[in-house]
Amino acid sequence: MSARFIECLDVGKTYQGRTGAVEALRGISVGCDEGEFVCLLGLSGCGKSTLLQMIAGLEAPTTGQIVVAGRELDGPSPATSIVFQDHGLFPWMTVQQNVEFNMKARGVAKAERLARAAEMLEVTGLSGFVSRYPHELSGGMRQRVGIARALTTRPRALLMDEPFGALDAQTRGHLQNELLDIWARERTTVLFVTHSIDEAVYLADRILVFTPRPGQLAATVPVDLPRPRDPRSDAFAALSSQLRAMLGTEGGSE
Numbered sequence: 001m002s003a004r005f006i007e008c009l010d011v012g013k014t015y016q017g018r019t020g021a022v023e024a025l026r027g028i029s030v031g032c033d034e035g036e037f038v039c040l041l042g043l044s045g046c047g048k049s050t051l052l053q054m055i056a057g058l059e060a061p062t063t064g065q066i067v068v069a070g071r072e073l074d075g076p077s078p079a080t081s082i083v084f085q086d087h088g089l090f091p092w093m094t095v096q097q098n099v100e101f102n103m104k105a106r107g108v109a110k111a112e113r114l115a116r117a118a119e120m121l122e123v124t125g126l127s128g129f130v131s132r133y134p135h136e137l138s139g140g141m142r143q144r145v146g147i148a149r150a151l152t153t154r155p156r157a158l159l160m161d162e163p164f165g166a167l168d169a170q171t172r173g174h175l176q177n178e179l180l181d182i183w184a185r186e187r188t189t190v191l192f193v194t195h196s197i198d199e200a201v202y203l204a205d206r207i208l209v210f211t212p213r214p215g216q217l218a219a220t221v222p223v224d225l226p227r228p229r230d231p232r233s234d235a236f237a238a239l240s241s242q243l244r245a246m247l248g249t250e251g252g253s254e
């Protein structure tokens with residue numbers, strides 16, 4: 001068995017839809033070490049969300065196997081926590097209740113829940129908003145709640161599916177920096193799905209580039225730029241254009 005913290009071994013996924021089978025992923029063998037920040041980059045529809053959901057234990061692979069923290073998955077692992085693109089908050093719950101939810105689901109006692117919620121609300125700058133409901137928050141604040149909720153179970157890995165995709169550029173930039181701060185402080189492993197080349201180059205230690213459907217691993221690209229990274233630097237631009245060539249998006253928008 002491998003020593004990597006998260007390891008996908010020849011993973012494939014075929015969905016059985018009403019109109020026939022859809023092969024979303026084929027032959028994915030990728031891994032990540034504890035503490036790494038890895039971005040999964042590919043065009044829309046290439047199977048990024050599918051892979052992340054399988055690593056989260058929410059979907060089973062059709063072929064191959066996934067090992068997280070030394071155990072082959074047969075459901076969600078306590079070592080991981082997922083953050084969805086659309087924040088996935090419960091609209092009828094306050095920020096406090098939303099942030100406590102994952103802990104409640106795992107049977108964490110009330111005193112411990114309150115303490116951990118307070119800590120993660122502080123980390124994400126939400127302490128003044130605990131009584132608000134999701135509809136009373138901006139998009140960026142809602143994503144912060146999703147991140148706070150995911151962190152409360154002290155996951156060894158955060159699995160993030162385009163968490164900032166729906167935000168305006170400025171808010172997105174803020175949250176990217178906050179996430180890097182959290183990652184540096186907590187030493188959490190991060191697997192981060194994005195279709196944005198610039199976002200991947202800004203965030204990742206390593207970028208896994210996927211082909212269009214069925215998604216296969218096209219390349220593994222280390223990002224050796226020092227942090228904080230400057231998107232206007234020549235090195236940043238050079239890597240971005242290399243990735244654009246790999247994705248086949250030259251001349252088009254991301």
Ligand SMILES: Nc1ncnc2c1ncn2[C@@H]1O[C@H](COP(=O)(O)OP(=O)(O)O)[C@@H](O)[C@H]1O
Nearest residue numbers: 015017022024043044045046047048049050051
């Ligand atoms: N539950 C599902 N049932 C059938 N097809 C699905 C399902 N989820 C995703 N797909 C299909 O699998 C492919 C990959 O989807 P997805 O993983 O969402 O890609 P991405 O996140 O890279 O945009 C797409 O063609 C999508 O339509």
Ligand SMILES: [Mg+2]
Nearest residue numbers: 048049050161
């Ligand atoms: Mg997706």
